Amino acid sequence: MGVARYIKDEKGAITEVVYQSGMKIKPGYGPQDLADAGFSYETDLGEPGEFPFTRSLHPQGYRSRAWTTRQYTGFGTPEQTNERFKLMIANGQNGLNVAFDLPTQMGYDSDHPLAEGEVGRVGMAVDSLKDFLTAFDGIPLDRIGSGLTINAVASIMMAMYQALGETKGFDKTKISCTPQNDILKEMIGRGAWIFPVEHGVRLVGDSIEYAVKELPRSNPVSICGYHIRESGATPAQEIAYAFEIAKAYIDTVVQRGIDPSDFVGRFSFNFNVYGNLWEQVAKFRAARKIWAQMLKEDYGVTDKKKLFLRGLFGGGGSGLTKEQPENNIMRGAFYALGAALSGAQTTALCSFDEAYTIPTPRSALLSLKTLELLMDEVGLRDTVDPLAGSYFIETLTLEMADKIREEMGWVKEMGGIVSGISEGMIQKKVSQQAYEFEKGLQSGEYKKVGKTPGKEDEGTDVELHQYNEKWAKSSKDSLAEVKRTRHEKAVADTLRALEKAAKSKDNVMPHLVACCKAFATVGEMADVFRQTFGEWQEPGFY
Amino acid sequence: METVNKIRVLVAKPGLDGHDKGAKIVALALRDAGMEVIYSGLHQTLDQIMSTAVQESVDVIGLSIMSGAHLPICEKLTAMIKEQGLDNVHLVVGGVIPNQDVQVLRKMGVAAVFPGGTSFDTIVSGINGLFQ
Amino acid sequence: MPEKVPDIQPDPPVQIQQILDGDVMAGARLIRCIEAGDPAAAKMLGQLYPHAGNAFVIGITGPPGAGKSTLISALITMFRKKNFTVGVVAVDPSSHKTGGAVLGDRVRMQAHAGDKGVFIRSMAARGAAGGLARAAQDTCLVLDAMGYDIIIVEPVGSGQADLKITTLVHSLGLVAIPGTGDGIQAVKAGLLEAADIFIVNKDDLPGAGSEMMTLEHLVQQRTLEPDTWHPPVASTCARTGEGVEQLADLFLDHRQFMKDNQVLEKIQTAQAGDYFTILVRQMVMDRIDPWIDRQVGAFLDTAAQQAEVAADPYRAARELADRLTRSLGEPGSVDREGE
Known part of the structure; x- marks a missing residue:
């Protein structure tokens, strides 16, 4: 049943x-x-809004402010994206969460x-x-913040966002983006x-350092346990690996002589709420505590607000089924309940059709309304x-914290997360678990309602978001137009300066902003990095 | 010397999509079904996939496509397989494949289609079935 | 199982000339037939033999996790820069349970997939070490006849078993990870004597310096004749490519040294002899194995003999073995040390 073993x-x-994280659950819990677990209200929980923040970041939780909703939006042409942005804002969404197509994510131009x-x-x-000028046309960038779902070329997109703001007349200190x-x-x-x-880690370091100095309202990095979980990690591993990744980024910035207190408050996280409800609640409560303790003990951070585990807890795409897709609407509602009981600060919900395609307007709005309803x-x-105070939840939260620390210990033994990823050790563990879990689903050991073990999926006809060849043509035409009208010398000069910075230890960010303003393309900037850095060779996984 | 002939499968991820969980777990399932599996890694061009298939003399190329670009990719790859005379190589495809595209793919010359959610048993017997 | 397996007979049949012309598809298909034990392929190997012997065969061995595949990928880049064509034979273990395998070394070398001057072939160990040695050796012969200048062999990475590839390679590189005591392990596995170049990979890890010193010390302890090759200790970081050009040069230096001192020919002659022994042993065992099964089956057919086995299996086995090997000559001439 479910994702736990019964x-x-x-x-x-x-x-x-x-x-999944390995805790054995008793039939009942009591004082x-x-x-037995040595539970202490003061050290393990603390008052809401007080260290170690197990209960909440804010003393009154959602009373003072409901969560921020950030549905993942963006498709096709910048014009279409702009339309969808405005639709979501008109329907009560207070932050944008921008999706980029694969060529953009991989640093290739449309042509x-x-x-x-x-x-x-x-x-x-x-x-x-x-394209940014079109997509964000009419959006009040000083009031609406944007999550940018981009990684390898996040530095470029963050620079692009600053160029966008400044071109539209918003000061860089007033805009807020979270790549x-x-x-x-x-x-x-x-x-x-x-x-x-x-x-890759150096570019992350450059963007954090730059945001610390130049973009006071932007959060330069959002660490995604979410995708680690989707790849097959347990909830405890999701948190543990995300924290180890965060440490790697902190360390690279600290090496530049910057005090952790100057920037850790700007880290945000993206975690998954898919799985057993109680395990999720315990996970988030334990995670808030471990993060705060780690920053305090290992990095000497004392300012309360900088110890907050900020982030978006939501989604849960891998819980969805293709069979009986309407069930996913119900699933989404329960995931959202889990997020709310965990005190999620920002949330988003997978749409019921996400198992096949990017959400249609109808399904995206349905998710938004589900969140509002809660x-x-x-x-x-x-x-x-x-x-809080539930014998079960408090015991589970303590056990979860142990599991998370155990996994962090394993990563440390391997020589840290960078080494573990370079050698493929993490990927190997996660893939093997994903395989075992899938076998369990197929044998009926785990259960998703609507899926019958042994019975073959008949497939479902769903309302697909159709791909349109015209998008490519429109993008290519627009790109050609840019290349025709821009100042070629300015492009060449800024790209050359970028290359020089990439080869040295200089921060690439100011150069990227200059490139963006000169209308250099994402592909051109990424190519400078490709030629300077080379490309990653992935390790094996089994 | 042990002279058992094994089915050799290239599990490949064409294009820019990086969602490789499906490809990896299917690779493990095929291994556990006694096959020899070569994994291409991510971001492969069709030329790289072809060249790998030839060098490794695989019997099956299994593509995992989650981005929705399965039709144009398979159209090109089936043509390349024909052009290079790899008559004994079967192309199979898995991933996010809507029902209405299954027949289109089969007509193109794709030997089997395994949309997301297909059981390991069905995939294994589907591939074994290509050699009976 | 047994499931039907693909028809390995290439259609049209592979021609010798195609191999000599470096036809990739023909070469790959021939290797497939060799792995499947096709007798026609064995015949073809005999015809290819006179055309081979030009390639420089490098072995890269070391424990799992030492970064062998990544290092080989970086070496390929260097050798390609120097205009050599490169063939690679990468061996992965088979699953004991199912006989299947994920041949995962290749993924670390996939950057070379589009390069016409590089041929990478993955192989599963399929259990039998002897069989593997033969398939890998025959694959090298094919790549050699196809005209690849340099062939790199990556064995499974399990110490002792890897020694087998010393009958195959001209120059053996042993990769160690800093801080793991690999150097000491190598001594125990007997690899130290066989290695021509020691490689401390991941030289950015803590302990790299002391690992190099340990290895250099161990190498110096070996008694080296004046005109023999002194195995150098190289330091690399395969991931970043650091030190790999120097390593490539060391391999080429070693080849030059062997040529200048007429060592290469000697090695090749000795290896040919060793390989001949492997071939004979393999062929004899192929015939004898099923025969033994039949003889034992016949022996166990009577109740009296079953009782003998039950009473003292050692004695019953010894007596049957003596009887079966009588035709080999005097009983004393049969190696009885194992008893």
Whole structure:
């Protein structure tokens, strides 16, 4: 049943429950369990809004402010994306979450041979500043922040966002963007990497350093346990690897002589809410605590607000089924409930058709309304951390924290996350687990409602978001227009300066901003990096 | 010397999409079904896939495509397979494949289509079935 | 299982001339037939033999996780820069349970997939070490006859078993990871004596310096004749490519040294002899194995003999073995040390 392992007796009664992260669950919990675990209200929980923030980042939780919703949006041409942005904002969304197409994510322009058939398919195609100017036309950039789902070329996109703001008349200190910018998780999971590990991490370092100095309202990195989880990691591993990745980024910036207190408050995370409800709640409560403790103890951070585990807890794409897709609407609602009970600060919800395609307007709005319903109708804003004090939840939260620390210990033994990823050790573990889990699903050991083990999927006819060849043509035409009208000498000069910075230890960010303003293309900037850094060779996985 | 002939499969990820969980777990399932599996890694061009298939003399090329670009990719690859005379090589495809595209792919010359959610058993027997 | 397997008979049949012309598809198909034990392929190997012997065969061995495949990929880049064509034979272990395998070395070398001057072939160990040695050796012969200048062999990476490839390579590189005591392990595995170049890979890891010193020390302890090759210790970081050009040069230096001192010919002659022994042993064993099964089956057919086995299997086995090998000559001439 579910994603946990359930052993039943001949009458169908459950005799044993083991969660994915490895905790064994008892039939019932009482005061003795807390006593056995050495539970202390002061050190393990603290008041809501107080260190170690297990209960909440803010003293009154959702009473003072409901969560921010950020549905993933963006497809086709910048014009279409702009339309969708405005639709979501009109329907109450207060932050944007921009999806880019694969060529953009991989640093290729729309007219590159490798981009063929992919332009605008899974997100918006961005070749130059012109596309950003169109996509964000009429959006109040000083009030609406944007998440940018991009990693390998996140530095370029962050520079592009600044160029966009300044061109539209918004000061760079007033705009707020959160590029995902987590290259290490791409190497574990999602696969949109370009440059070798060390150079990838250096670009992350450059963008963090730059944001610290120049873009006070932007959060330069959003570490995605989400995708690590989707690749087959357990909830405990999701948190552990994400924190180890965060440490790698912190360390690279600290090496530049910057105090961790100057920037760790700007880190945000993207975590998954897919899985067993209680395990998720325990995961987020334990994660807030470990993050705060780690920053305090290992990095000497003392300012309260800088110890916050900020981020988007949501999604859960791999929980969805292709069979009986309407069930996914229900699943989404329960994931959202999990996120709310965990005190998610920002959230987004996978849309029910996401198992096949990018969301249609109807399904995207449905998700948004589900989130609204929880806050405004069901009562999730009534009181902070409503599950606190539950014998079960508090025991589980303590056990979860142990599991997370155990996994972090394993990474440390391997010589750190960069080494573990370079050698493929993490990928190997995660893939093997994904394989075992899938076998369990097929044998009926794990269960997803609507899926019958042994019974073949008949497939479902769904409302697909059709790909349109015209998008590619429109993007290519627009790119050609940019290349015809821009100042070629300015492009060449800025690209040359970028190359020089890339080869030295200089921060590439100011040069990227200059390139963007000169209408250099994403492909041109990425090519400078490709030629300077080379490309990553992925390790084996088994 | 052990002279058992094994089915050799190239599991390949064409194009820019980096979602490789499916490709990897299918590779492990085929291994556990006694096949010899070569994994291409991510971001492969069709030329790289062809050249790997030739050098490794595989019997099956298994593409994993999640981006929705399965039709143009398979159209090109089936043509390349024909052109290079790899008559004994079967092309199979898995990933996010809507029902309505399965027949289109089969007509193109794709030997088998395994949309997301197909069981390991079906994939294994489907591939074994190509040699009976 | 047994499931039907693909028809390995190439259609049209592979021609000798195609191999000599370097036809990649023909070469690959011939290798496939060799792996499957096709007798026609064995015949063809005999015809190719006189055309081979020009390639320089390098072995890269070391424990799992030492970064061998990544290092080979970086070496390929260097050798290509020097205009050599390169063939690679990468061996991965087979699953004991199912006989299947994920041949994962290749993925680390896939950057070379589009290069016409590079031929990479993955092989599964398929259990039998002897069989593997033969298939890998025959594959090298094909690549050699196809005209590849340099052939790099990557064995499974399990110490002792890897020694087998010393009958195959001209120059053996041993890769060690800093801080793991690989140097000491290598001494135990007997690889130290066989290695021509020691490589400390991942030289950015802590302990790299001391690992190099340990290895250099161990190498110096070997008694070296004045005119013999003194194995150098190279330091590389395969991931970044650091030190790999120097390593490539060391291999080429070693080849030059062997040529200048007429060592290469001697090695090749000795290896040809060793390989001949392997071939004979393999062919005899291929015939004898099923025969033994039949003899034992016949022996166990009577209740009296079953009782003998049950009472003292050692004695029963010894007596049957003596009887079966009587035709080999005097009983004393048969090696009885194993008893």
